[in-house]
Amino acid sequence: MMQPVIFALDDRLANPGDTLPCAGHLDERAYSLGDHDFELPEGIDYDLVLTNAGEGILVTGMLSTHVVGVCDRCLERAEFDIDGEVDEYYLFEEPAGSAGDKDEDDEDDIDFQLVNPDGTLDLSLALQTTLVMETPFVVLCKPDCKGLCPVCGANLNEEDCGHAEQIRLERMGTSPFSALKDLKLDD
Secondary structure: OOOOOEEEOOHHHOOOOOEEEEEEEEOOOEEEEOOEEEEOOOOEEEEEEEEEOOOEEEEEEEEEEEEEEEOOOOOOEEEEEEEEEEEEEEEOOOOOOOOOOOOOOOOOOOOOEEOOOOOEEEOHHHHHHHHHHHOOOOOOOOOOOOOEOOOOOOEOOOOOOOHHHHHHHHHHOOOOOHHHOOOOOOO
């Protein structure tokens, strides 16, 4: 869970069309996604624009960070940068008819948060959503990572243990239909 990023609304966003820049740095050091743990050695930088859109505040901008994790193929250190677009809508009040009769299958629903009763926005959810959505599903140390040998566990990026050729030759000599050779078909 990301630390709160509270922004107090004031007269600078009082009228529809008013905009206000908002930039900063978060000293977040890590996050988890599924069974992956990631480090953020440089924290998170954000550069946002808040716009009064009439019924709420539209928050758009960029989030950037450097991420360190573990390669899914070879289990070595993997590093990548995230530069993601932040896009979140904070309504001043909940729309009529959305309090419980929301159709879960309606794909036209607009995703939104609510402005807090004290006139503040917590921008952390918008930033966290962007961070998670921009994190690759498969984390690799390099695009052509060869992974680990399924026989001996050697890192194939560092050495050729010889098992790859052995496995290839075994597969070539085996027909894909050989598993069916003992199948008994009764009439």
